[in-house]
Every structure is written in C-alpha cells, then in structure tokens.
Amino acid sequence: MSENLLNEFTIFVLAIFIGFEVISKVPTILHTPLMSGTNAIHGIILVGAILIAATARDPLQIVLGLVAVILATINVVGGFVVTDRMLEMFKGRQTPTQKEKTPAPPQKEKTPG
Amino acid sequence: MTVAVALAYLVAAVLFILGLIQLSSPKSARRGNQIAAVGMVIALLATIPLLHFTVAGMAITIIGLLIGVPIGAIGARRVKMTAIPQMVALFNGVGGGAAAVVAVSELLLQGSHPPFAVAFPSVFSIVIGSVSFAGSMVAFAKLQALLTGTPITYPGQQIVNGALALAIVALAVYLIAVASTPIIFVPLLILGLVLGVAFVLPIGGADMPVVISMLNAFTGLAVAASGFVLGNFALIVAGTLVGASGTLLTKLMSDAMGRSLANVLFGAFGTVTAGPAGVAGVEGRSVRSGSPEDIATLLAYSRKVIIVPGYGLAVAQGQHAVRELADELEKRGVEVEYAIHPVAGRMPGHMNVLLAEANVPYEQLKEMDQINDEFKSADVALVVGANDVVNPAARSSPGSPIYGMPILNADEAKNIVFMKRSMRPGFAGIDNELLYDPKTVMLFGDAKDSLMKLVAAVKAA
Numbered sequence: 001m002s003e004n005l006l007n008e009f010t011i012f013v014l015a016i017f018i019g020f021e022v023i024s025k026v027p028t029i030l031h032t033p034l035m036s037g038t039n040a041i042h043g044i045i046l047v048g049a050i051l052i053a054a055t056a057r058d059p060l061q062i063v064l065g066l067v068a069v070i071l072a073t074i075n076v077v078g079g080f081v082v083t084d085r086m087l088e089m090f091k092g093r094q095t096p097t098q099k100e101k102t103p104a105p106p107q108k109e110k111t112p113g
Numbered sequence: 114m115t116v117a118v119a120l121a122y123l124v125a126a127v128l129f130i131l132g133l134i135q136l137s138s139p140k141s142a143r144r145g146n147q148i149a150a151v152g153m154v155i156a157l158l159a160t161i162p163l164l165h166f167t168v169a170g171m172a173i174t175i176i177g178l179l180i181g182v183p184i185g186a187i188g189a190r191r192v193k194m195t196a197i198p199q200m201v202a203l204f205n206g207v208g209g210g211a212a213a214v215v216a217v218s219e220l221l222l223q224g225s226h227p228p229f230a231v232a233f234p235s236v237f238s239i240v241i242g243s244v245s246f247a248g249s250m251v252a253f254a255k256l257q258a259l260l261t262g263t264p265i266t267y268p269g270q271q272i273v274n275g276a277l278a279l280a281i282v283a284l285a286v287y288l289i290a291v292a293s294t295p296i297i298f299v300p301l302l303i304l305g306l307v308l309g310v311a312f313v314l315p316i317g318g319a320d321m322p323v324v325i326s327m328l329n330a331f332t333g334l335a336v337a338a339s340g341f342v343l344g345n346f347a348l349i350v351a352g353t354l355v356g357a358s359g360t361l362l363t364k365l366m367s368d369a370m371g372r373s374l375a376n377v378l379f380g381a382f383g384t385v386t387a388g389p390a391g392v393a394g395v396e397g398r399s400v401r402s403g404s405p406e407d408i409a410t411l412l413a414y415s416r417k418v419i420i421v422p423g424y425g426l427a428v429a430q431g432q433h434a435v436r437e438l439a440d441e442l443e444k445r446g447v448e449v450e451y452a453i454h455p456v457a458g459r460m461p462g463h464m465n466v467l468l469a470e471a472n473v474p475y476e477q478l479k480e481m482d483q484i485n486d487e488f489k490s491a492d493v494a495l496v497v498g499a500n501d502v503v504n505p506a507a508r509s510s511p512g513s514p515i516y517g518m519p520i521l522n523a524d525e526a527k528n529i530v531f532m533k534r535s536m537r538p539g540f541a542g543i544d545n546e547l548l549y550d551p552k553t554v555m556l557f558g559d560a561k562d563s564l565m566k567l568v569a570a571v572k573a574a
Contacts, residue, residue: 002230004344005230005341008340008341008344008346008349011346011349011350011353012337012341012349012353015337015349015350015353015354015357016353016356016357017357018130018354018357019133019353019354019355019356019357019358019359019360019361020357020358020360020361022130022133022134022137022354022358023133023136023137023358023361023362024361025137026137026362026365027138027139028369028455028462028480029139029453029462029465029480030136030137030138030139030142030462031322031326031362031365031366031369031460031462032197032198032201032322032460032462032463032466033136033142033146033462034133034136034137034142034358034362035201035322035325035326035329035359035362035366036197036201036204037132037133037136037142037145037146037149038133038329038333038354038355038358038359038362039201039204039205039208039329039332039355040146040149040150040153040204041129041132041133041149041153041333041351041354041355042205042208042329042332042333042336042351042352042355043153043204043208044153044156044336044347044348044351044352045208045211045212045215045336045339045348045352046157046211047156047157047160047345047347047348048211048212048215048336048339048340048343048345048348049177049211049214049215050157050160050164050174051160051163051164051215051343051345052215052218052219052343053170053173053174053177054164054165054166054167054170054171054174055165055166055167055170056167056169056170056173057167057169057170060221061218061221062169062173064214064217064218064221065170065173065174065177065218066173066176066177067210067211067214068177068211068214068215068218069173069174069176069177069178069181070177070180070181070184071181071207071208071210071211071214072181072207072208072211073177073178073180073181073182073184073185074181074184074185074188074204074207075185075204075205075207075208075211076153076185076208077181077182077184077185077186077189078184078185078186078188078189078200078203078204079185079189079201079204079208080146080149080150080153081185081186081189081190082188082189082192082197082200082201082204083146084143084146084147085189085190085197086197086462086466087142087143087146088143089194089465089466089469089470
C-alpha cells in the first residue's frame, strides 16, 4: 500500500466515524431536510466530473465528461436549493423565545456552481 | 496536489461537518445548509489549479455547467411542496449517475490492467452509482404516480435479483483480476442499472422516503469510491460523510416507522398475504356519514379539537383551508391543536412543512409523544386525509403489516371525524377499524372542498 493510498484510507475511516457521530440525535421533523442536505453534499462529485471533463480529447471522453458535469451540477445546485426551500418553511415560525432575528425577511440564498 | 489546494479541501471538509451538525437541530438547520454550500463553493474553486484544460474539455465543462445550473435551480424552485420527496430522489439519482460515469471515464484512461487501488473503487463506484441512479428513478416514478405505489412482485423475483447480483460480482472480479475492457465494464454498468430497478420495484410507495435515504447513502459511498479512483481528498471526505450519516439516517427513519430496515426493503416478499386477517371482521359493516353542517356544529361547540393531518391534505392542497377552519374555531373559543405523526404524508416532516406554508403557528404542531395523552380530553379528533397513522390495527392486530407502528390515539377522543375521499384503505392497503367505530362520523370528498364547506358552516353556526 502506497503512502498516498494509506492516507486516503485513514481519512476514509475517520470520516465514517464523524459521519455517524454528527447526526446521532436528529428530531423526526429534520429527517427529510437532513437527507436532502447530505444529498447536496455528495454533489461534490462535480469536482470529479470537472476533473475528468477537463482533459477530454476523443469523442467518447467528451460525451462522458459532458454527461458527468451536467448530472453532477444538477445534483449540487438542486440539492442545496431544495433543502433551503424546505428549511425556509420552518424559519421565523418557531417560538419567539429563540433569539434568532425573527422578523428578518427570507433572504435569497446563493446557488453554488 | 499542492499544499494550498489540500488546505482549501480541508476547510471545505470542516464546513461540511459543521453544516451537518447544524442541520441536525431545528434552530440552526438553514444556516447549516448554507455553510455546507459555502464549503462546496470553496472545494470547487480549489480544484481549478488542478485542471489542465484541453480546448474540448474547457468547452464541455462550461456547457455542462450552463445546462446543469438552470435545471437544478429551476427544478428546485418550481417543485410543489408535495412533490419534494421525488425531487430529492431525482437529485440523488443524477449524483449517483455522475459518480458511475466518472469511474467509467477513468477506467477508459487506465488501459486494460489498472492497479488494484484504481480497479476496485472504480468497480464499486460503477455498480453502486448505477444502482443508485436507476433505483432513484424508480422511486421518483412511484412517488410521481407514474408507476403504481403498491409493491410490484412476481414469482421468482428473489431468484432473478440474486442472479443479477451474482453476475455483477462475477464481472467485477473478472475486471479486477483479469482485464479491464469496455466489454466488461459497460455490461457492469447496465447490470447495475437493472439491479437498481429490480431492487426498488417490490418496495411500496409509502416506504420510498426510507429507500431514497438509503440510495442517498449509496451515492455518498459511490462518490467516495470515485474519490479513491481520482486520488481526490475532497470527494473521499464528503462522500464518506454522506455515506455514513445517510446510513444512520436511514436506520433512524425506519425506526420512526416502527420497522426494521430489512422489513422495509424485503417486506413485500411473502408478507402481503398477512393483510386479510384484520379485514375479515369488518366486511359489510356500515359507516356513519354526516353533512358538513352537522360536523360544523359539532366542531363549533367543542372545547378542544385535535386535527390529524395526512397525505390527503397535501394532495388536496388544503393547508390554507385547514388553517382557516382552525382560525374560525379559535374565534369561537375552541382550543385547536395539530397532532403530527412522524410518518404522516410521504416524508418525515411533510406535515410540518405543509402547515408552516399556511402560517399555522409552530406551537400548535404537536409531535406524537407530546399529544397522545391529550386525545382523551379532546372533544373531536378531526382526521384530514390520514388513515394508517390512526389505525388501531397497529396496536391490536399482530397479523397486520403495520402492527407495532406507533400511532396517534385518535380513537380515544370523544368524537372522531374522518375526512376521506372514499372508503378506500390507506397507503398501506389495509382496512381501518376506526372508520366503523360508533364514535366516528365520515365526511366524504376532497379534503380542501370539505374544509371550505366546514369553514362556511362554522361561520353560519
């Protein structure tokens, strides 16, 4: 096992534990937004899609690269926007005891991409 | 990878983790999503120094972004609140598809004998990515009612699925151990797609949120595998985080339905015949149905009304009408609360989102544990388009498919009003004893129409 691969594997194992740890206690109402939020995060595949698209030369590579970039972009942009839309619904309607700036108008979110 | 890129990826990874932590709490959830989005932008920008564009490569990257951004943004903006689960399925599926395509593309570059450290994750990413893509599309079709929501089964299904899985393993082993050529990995991709379809078809529409959550975790793992293929840390960290948290979330979701994951995934095999046991006793019994005026009078002179919303309310887009009814009742001094079952609707939190859209005060929405003891003191339980979540068979009839699922104790209220379109059973396909209860009055029709009639009748009462 090369040193690089060993590093990657270390990161992989540690990330598994963090992934389990961070969401161990989630109220039911947040299950769907959380699913949708993690769905947006795996849109990171756009990085991989652009990496393979960038060096495309022959027609097959061009087609595969283009398909990968389009699919990954839809994942990342759609994922974040739809999650924000869900969570927008909860905002400002919660009990006013929270010190969140309650009257703030729903700000338009940025779409990454 | 330069030091600067590696550090930027580290920042992105930290932001993803912070985002996930904040997404787990209602107060900070929205900020958490935004923090994760910032992490994504950083990861994308940090990748630029790694790119050595060919002319064609530059062109397809830009064209791909120009096509993908509007589709994602407009799709996510335009989708109706009721259709959000299938939208999430769609976004998840395309991510899985992208991961598989990235792995195929890299295998093409690697020649016929890629090192194990490339071949193994590539195969993993191709298979899991394509299963996730095809499975998500079937989930989408079921939720969008393009396919029937009832489980699709046929004799020998498990054998066919098993054979598919075996063929995939055989191809994968050949690719890794003998030779990697398109003749091997293209069929691998296709079999992955077929398995994705075959795997989700026998799962009922009501279980789709759990399936989507699991496929979401699959896509995360496929992305992590693509990260190993490309030697890219950002993909490995983010993909693995999603894979792990998604797996746990899937378990939490099936727990909330009072079922095991295995039961959700493979429950359609063999158990479908268990249903009639609960139905037999109620055949031919009559139900009592009331006019909107009768029911309005009942409601208007109650002290306390608990509204139990379900998917029928979402379908009828009756959220504003139900709030209007609640407002009218409150004007007359009736105490109104909403009982939210964790799996009411088609996704957890569906009802909260729907009612929040109609400006129902957050404090009136009570979770099951908070409100279940209050039904005893309620004069009316008003069940709007819900069925399975108040079905006492979940408590009393061990043969029933929903046996053991925690339910709302609507049957303990002094009166029960059911607003339903017909006597058809709910999504789980089982009859509901409560409909025949002497305390129950039915109000047939579209939930929104019925609610409007009730509002008018309460005003007149």
